Amino acid sequence: xxxxxxxxxxxxxxxxxxxxxxxxxxxxxxxxxxxxxxxxxxxxxxxxxxxxxxxxxxxxxxxxxxxxxxxxxxxxxxxxxxxxxxxxxxxxxxxxxxxxxxxxxxxxxxxxxxxxxxxxxxxxxxxxxxxxxxxxxxxxxxxxxxxxxxxxxxxxxxxxxxxxxxxxxxxxxxxxxxxxxxxxxxxxxxxxxxxxxxxxxxxxxxxxxxxxxxxxxxxxxxxxxxxxxxxxxxxxxxxxxxxxxxxxxxxxxxxxxxxxxxxxxxxxxxxxxxxxxxxxxxxxx
Amino acid sequence: xxxxxxxxxxxxxxxxxxxxxxxxxxxxxxxxxxxxxxxxxxxxxxxxxxxxxxxxxxxxxxxxxxxxxxxxxxxxxxxxxxxxxxxxxxxxxxxxxxxxxxxxxxxxxxxxxxxxxxxxxxxxxxxxxxxxxxxxxxxxxxxxxxxxxxxxxxxxxxxxxxxxxxxxxxxxxxxxxxxxxxxxxxxxxxxxxxxxxxxxxxxxxxxxxxxxxxxxxxxxxxxxxxxxxxxxxxxxxxxxxxxxxxxxxxxxxxxxxxxxxxxxxxxxxxxxxxxxxxxxxxxxxxxxxxxxxxxxxxxxxxxxxxxxxx
Amino acid sequence: xxxxxxxxxxxxxxxxxxxxxxxxxxxxxxxxxxxxxxxxxxxxxxxxxxxxxxxxxxxxxxxxxxxxxxxxxxxxxxxxxxxxxxxxxxxxxxxxxxxxxxxxxxxxxxxxxxxxxxxxxxxxxxxxxxxxxxxxxxxxxxxxxxxxxxxxxxxxxxxxxxxxxxxxxxxxxxxxxxxxxxxxxxxxxxxxxxxxxxxxxxxxxxxxxxxxxxxxxxxxxxxxxxxxxxxxxxxxxxxxxxxxxxxxxxxxxxxxxxxxxxxxxxxxxxxxxxxxxxxxxxxxxxxxxxxxxxxxxxxxxxxxxxx
Numbered sequence: 055x056x057x058x059x060x061x062x063x064x065x066x067x068x069x070x071x072x073x074x075x076x077x078x079x080x081x082x083x084x085x086x087x088x089x090x091x092x093x094x095x096x097x098x099x100x101x102x103x104x105x106x107x108x109x110x111x112x113x114x115x116x117x118x119x120x121x122x123x124x125x126x127x128x129x130x131x132x133x134x135x136x137x138x139x140x141x142x143x144x145x146x147x148x149x150x151x152x153x154x155x156x157x158x159x160x161x162x163x164x165x166x167x168x169x170x171x172x173x174x175x176x177x178x179x180x181x182x183x184x185x186x187x188x189x190x191x192x193x194x195x196x197x198x199x200x201x202x203x204x205x206x207x208x209x210x211x212x213x214x215x216x217x218x219x220x221x222x223x224x225x226x227x228x229x230x231x232x233x234x235x236x237x238x239x240x241x242x243x244x245x246x247x248x249x250x251x252x253x254x255x256x257x258x259x260x261x262x263x264x265x266x267x268x269x270x271x272x273x274x275x276x277x278x279x280x281x282x283x284x285x286x287x288x289x290x291x292x293x294x295x296x297x298x299x300x301x302x303x304x305x306x307x308x309x310x311x312x313x314x315x316x317x318x319x320x321x322x323x324x325x326x327x328x329x330x331x332x333x334x335x336x337x338x339x
Numbered sequence: 340x341x342x343x344x345x346x347x348x349x350x351x352x353x354x355x356x357x358x359x360x361x362x363x364x365x366x367x368x369x370x371x372x373x374x375x376x377x378x379x380x381x382x383x384x385x386x387x388x389x390x391x392x393x394x395x396x397x398x399x400x401x402x403x404x405x406x407x408x409x410x411x412x413x414x415x416x417x418x419x420x421x422x423x424x425x426x427x428x429x430x431x432x433x434x435x436x437x438x439x440x441x442x443x444x445x446x447x448x449x450x451x452x453x454x455x456x457x458x459x460x461x462x463x464x465x466x467x468x469x470x471x472x473x474x475x476x477x478x479x480x481x482x483x484x485x486x487x488x489x490x491x492x493x494x495x496x497x498x499x500x501x502x503x504x505x506x507x508x509x510x511x512x513x514x515x516x517x518x519x520x521x522x523x524x525x526x527x528x529x530x531x532x533x534x535x536x537x538x539x540x541x542x543x544x545x546x547x548x549x550x551x552x553x554x555x556x557x558x559x560x561x562x563x564x565x566x567x568x569x570x571x572x573x574x575x576x577x578x579x580x581x582x583x584x585x586x587x588x589x590x591x592x593x594x595x596x597x598x599x600x601x602x603x604x605x606x607x608x609x610x611x612x613x614x615x616x617x618x619x620x621x622x623x624x625x626x627x628x629x630x631x632x633x634x635x636x637x638x639x640x641x642x643x644x645x646x647x648x649x
Numbered sequence: 650x651x652x653x654x655x656x657x658x659x660x661x662x663x664x665x666x667x668x669x670x671x672x673x674x675x676x677x678x679x680x681x682x683x684x685x686x687x688x689x690x691x692x693x694x695x696x697x698x699x700x701x702x703x704x705x706x707x708x709x710x711x712x713x714x715x716x717x718x719x720x721x722x723x724x725x726x727x728x729x730x731x732x733x734x735x736x737x738x739x740x741x742x743x744x745x746x747x748x749x750x751x752x753x754x755x756x757x758x759x760x761x762x763x764x765x766x767x768x769x770x771x772x773x774x775x776x777x778x779x780x781x782x783x784x785x786x787x788x789x790x791x792x793x794x795x796x797x798x799x800x801x802x803x804x805x806x807x808x809x810x811x812x813x814x815x816x817x818x819x820x821x822x823x824x825x826x827x828x829x830x831x832x833x834x835x836x837x838x839x840x841x842x843x844x845x846x847x848x849x850x851x852x853x854x855x856x857x858x859x860x861x862x863x864x865x866x867x868x869x870x871x872x873x874x875x876x877x878x879x880x881x882x883x884x885x886x887x888x889x890x891x892x893x894x895x896x897x898x899x900x901x902x903x904x905x906x907x908x909x910x911x912x913x914x915x916x917x918x919x920x921x922x923x924x925x926x927x928x929x930x931x932x933x934x935x936x937x938x939x940x941x942x943x944x945x946x947x948x949x950x951x952x953x954x955x956x
Contacts (some may be wrong), residue, residue, distance in 0.1 A: 096805050097723055099757040109711040113804055115757030121663035134659040138766065140753055142729040142800035144712045149751050149800070152655045164657055188663045190763055192756040196727050196802065197710045220666060233669040269712065410668060411761075439777075446774050454867070455860030456889035570889060588864065592895055595870075595886035600745075602785035602880035605903060609896055616892055 060270075068274050072257050079108075079268060084313045086250070086266035087201075089208065089321065091328040093216050094336075103212035107266065109199035114209035116191050116217055120231065123179060123186040131178020131186035135164045137193045137206055144198040144269070155278050162283070162295065163193065163206045170247040170287055173214060177242055181224045185231065189217075200268040201251040203283055208248070212325050216332075217241045247287045248318035251280035252310050256300040263306045265313050275299045284310055286318035350560050354546040357557070364554065369618040371552045376493070376626075378501040378633055386502025390494040392552070394484025396428075397491055399476065399498040405465070405507075405519070406473040416463020417473040418452055420445040422491070428483040437480075443598075444478070444491055450594040451492070451537040451568035457593040458536050466509035469517045474502070486552050488566050492539035493626060499536060500576065500630045503528035534573025534585070537593040538623055540615040541566050544603065549611040551618045563601030565611045568594035569619035575627030578635070590616055590623075656766055665762060680856050681842065693722070693850070700836065700848035700905055705816070705916050707824040715825020717916075719817040721848065723807035728817035730825040733795040746792035750780040752801045752814055759806050760851060775811055782815050782835065782873040782883035788828040797827060808850040809837040811885070815873045820913055824920060833882060834909040835873035838898050840866050840890055845901060858888060866890045872902040876910045 060067045060078075071078045081087070087108030096102035099115030106112075123130055139156040141149040152160070167173075178187040191213070193206045218238040224231055253267040253275040263282070264271055272279055281299030285292050291311065296302060302310075345353075356362050366372070374392040381387040384400035391397075408415060422445040424437025431437070452458045463472040476498070478491055506527050508520040542549035543564040545557060553561065570593050573585045592612065597603070603611075652658060667673060675683075684692050691697065701721040710716035713729035720726075736747055752775040754764045779801065787797070799821070801814045815835035822829055839849035839857035843865045846853055857869050868888020874881050886895065 096725070096757065098760045098805050098807075102757065111709075113755070115755065117665070117757050117763050119659070119663040119665050119763065120669070121660040124660070132659055132663075134657050136656050136756070136766065138756070140800065140802050141751065141798070142710060142713065142716075142727065142802050145714075145731050149749075149798075157655055160656065188659045190659060190756065194755050194802070194804070196804075197712060199711055222666070222669075231669040232671070233666045235667075235670055411674060413674070442770075442773060443777060446770070446777075450887045453858065453887055454889040456864060565884070589891055591866070591889045591891045592868075592886060593889050595884055595895070597781060597881075597884050600781070600784040602875065602878075602882040603884075604879060605881055605899060608881055608884060609899065612892060612895060 064274060068255075068271070069257065072255065072262065077264060078270065083262060084265045084309070086317055089324055091208070091212055091325060093212055093329055093332045099213075101213040101217035103209045103216070105205050105209040105212065107201060107205045107208070108268065109197055110195075110201060110205045111197040112193060112195050112202070112205035112209045114191060114193045114206070114213045116189055116213050118219065119188040119190065120180075120185060120222070121188050122184060123182070125183075128183035129179045130175045132188040133168065133173055133175060133178070133191065134188065135167055135191040135193065135210065136160060137163050137195070137202075139195050139198065139202075143195045159202055159206065159279070162203055163210070166203075166207060166247050166249065166285055166293070167191075167210060170245050170285075170292060172211070172243050172245045172247060173241065174244055180222050181226070184226075184229075185222070185224050187219060198269060200270075200272050201266045201280060203280070204249050204251050204266065208321060208325065211243075211246060211248070212329065214241065215243055215325065215329055245287050246322050247285050247292065248321045249283050249285045250310075250314035250317045252282040252284070252313075254281045254300045254302055254306065261300050261303055261306055263302075263310050265310075265317070282310060284314035286315050288322070289315065289319065291315070345556060345559055349556075353557055353560050357545045357548050357550055360548075362550065363556070368548060368550045369614060369621075371489075371618075371622065372554075374490075374493070376497055376629055376633075378497055378630070379637070385504065386498045386500070388494045388497035388501055390490055390497065392484070392486060392490045392493075393554070394482055395486060395490045396480075396482040396484075397487075397494045398479045398481055399491075399494040400479075401498050401502045402475040402477065403502070403504055404473045404475065405470055408464070408468065408471040413468035414464050415460040416471040418458065418460065418463075418476065419473065420448040420452075420476045420478065420495075422448075422478045422480065424480045424483070428480050432483070440487070441480075444487060447488060447539060447566060447568070447594065447596055448476075448478075448491065448495065450596075451539060452593075454570075454593050456535065456588075456591060457568070457570045459532060462532055463504075465507055465519075466511065466517055469511070470509050470519065472504060474499075485555055485558055486541055488539040488541045489552060492537065492568070493622070496533060496536045496538060496571070496626065497630055499531055499533040500634075502531050504531065532573070533571075534576040534627075535570045535588060537568040537570045538619050538626070539566055539568050539594075540619050540622070541598075542611045542615055544601070544607060544611070547607065549607070549614055551614075561599070563597060563599035563603060565603070565608060565615070566594075566596045566598060567592055567612055567615035567619070569616055569623070571623045571627075572620075575624045576630065578631050590620060592616075653767065667761075677856070677859060677861055680852070680859075684853055684856060685841070685844070685846075689844075691846070691853070697844055698847045698901070700908070703816075703909065703912050705820060705912060707820050707916055707920055713821075713825070715821045715823070715827070717817045717820035717824060719813050719820070721807070721809060721813055723805055723850070724810055724813050725804040726801060726810065726813045726817045727804060728799065728801045728814065728821040730818070730821040730827065731798045731800075733792050733797050736794060736796045739794075743794050745789040746787070746794070747789070747796040748780055748783050748787060748799060749796050750776045750783065750799045750801070750818070752776045752779055752803065754803045754806060758803050775814065778811055778871075778883060778885060779814055779818060782833065783818055783822070785880065785882045786819065786829050786831065786833045786875060787822065788830060791828050797822075806851055808852075808854050809848055809871070811835070811871045812837045812873070815883075816909065816913065820916060823913075823917055831875035831877045832910055832913050833873055833875055834906045834913065835871060835883075836902055836905045836909065837869065837871045838902055838905075840868045840870075840888065840894060840898065842867065843894070845898060847901065847905060860889075866894045870895070870898050870902065872899065872906065874903060874906040876907050
């Protein structure tokens, strides 16, 4: 019955729940969905992570390549992030080149990662003007049930945290490159950006915010994707973006910032614990 | 092959004929329709051939270029197929209609030529790890009268047989550079060894049996066909003294694929593959004879000029 | 190649670091010895005729009508099927429904090189092969002028990816309640140096396609079957094999395809049971609510009458 009601009166269905202070999936307004992380499950990538936030599933894989650095910045390496939204992850997407939404998400993720300076690009340079690492971080969404950016950043950070670079020796005279994949050094991560998405919903003349929305909630609130994303970096507020949807009141904004800050702490801990557990289990094997 | 309307009785007639190995135009199930083959038709290509099989008309040109080999296969050359379905070939090819067919033909050819037992890519190597020949095989379908896979593979083999590659001497200079020396004589060329190049045989399933080279009427009685790529026998492509030095090789399948929306019983597939081998054997021998004769004529007599479209 | 402005591109001339490792180029014999030891045991401990254990679940993609995820050790494939929709950009009425298939590799899915984002020849060929395998399976006459989208995403490629894609697509079609004639199953066999190797890994596939110096049989075959109807829907071979070898491989493949069927059936049946249980629970709850409401109604009625 509920399914039919949801299809016929999508707005009323949502209102009925929200006016009773509960969301259609049984969460309270500021309660995010549970997170599952699995690191290093894809062996073809140098580092990888599979992240599930509720139903949203994201896979991130990092591959390493070598290239001479740019002439204008001879001691800087490359970090290339791409978010792929294949047609299979949502019924709204059609096959073909990346949709507008995919490009927007792609830009947000890249901005957050590069601006947070979590990877010092100078660490990626091997020999100035001659050789540098290129980190291709490809993030694929397998199931898009809202709050995509959260999942992407978590997956990316979890994979970056487990990444180690092989040792490279470069002969300046013969320009010969030798790589020893057995001796590796860990890549240093300098900061830890975590994103929380919100939607702003207009309910009885007032606005409320819902943390970590599902695809259904995103649709109801208008706009494409989430309305508000807030980024925290190790307890420091580092950015927010607002797209479409209803207006955001001062109270709601403060609320959102507080929720995001708390969540960033928790998520960082979750990632650390997952990586630690993975390490322990791989040692035991 | 615009929509051909056949009544059910006409279809039954065809199916019964195939059952008894006697088709409506008098052929047996493994007979091809007569074909015309002409080589060296495009003067700017390294090798070329034109084949006409009933209404199907295919022109193949081979272009050679010097390239660097792939890093994981330093001793091998490269070969690439490109099929262009001319929009005039059949009404279905208008716009982008032929693209999918063109892709699947070039794919099939690439797969058939993949094994070294089908085509030895080593003969295209100039200097290991540094320089090799790359063959671009451009296939132009001028007119489509069905059975394109077979016609294309025949024409490609003929064009490769006709291809001449200039002798190049490569010397490694210091600093890893390569110096190429080309002979002054433009006729100082070598022929490729294409004896074992594969032929594609399409077997169209009609009733419980399969036929090669189906006519348009026969094609409309069938929902599925099997394409079998069969390697050739080098012996059929050698003349005079060479014949004794070459040992005869067993024919093998270099690729198998299926076309059409139907499905097959395993026994039918097995017998189709067997039938394809038998058909390929006679076809390959006939092609070898024709190509050798053509080459001899070119050497002894001066070939009198044909126009491209006669 | 034109620059892709819709994505971020790395430097043009970047090369995977694996090119510069010591053991980048290995000879045929070296690879062979690494993969199969003299007792005929493979690198991962399997016998030559032993397939990998399959892990399959359906309904993994909540946004799709039906979906499936299949894992053969390292090979990981997701497939989702969407509701039928009218065939876009078509003038003529089509009597039979169409199946649109798209196979994509994740950029990080292949061990040898990074996959470009733009569709390439191999992906297109796999899409065509998948469509050909599925066409005889689906009752296409039931939805004329409509198309069903089948999307396959290969997260990690460790051999037999077409076979896994076909299995996943079959499972996804069944869980999306698309009418099909029979459960479709597929598997791959590699022939290396005349040896039949069931369900090869990526390294074994690579070796099977590589040409040895000798004239022995080598190649790869992928076959998909409808097990109950005993029909072959697709058969793809590459390499160089004699007829005996093809026939022998076909028998082995048929047997293996039959072995996969119960796995798929189990997943489907368990899903039906799960759905049935959920349904029962919901109905139960609805009835309880109804009873509670009725009780309330009675009370109110009594109150009204009394008042």
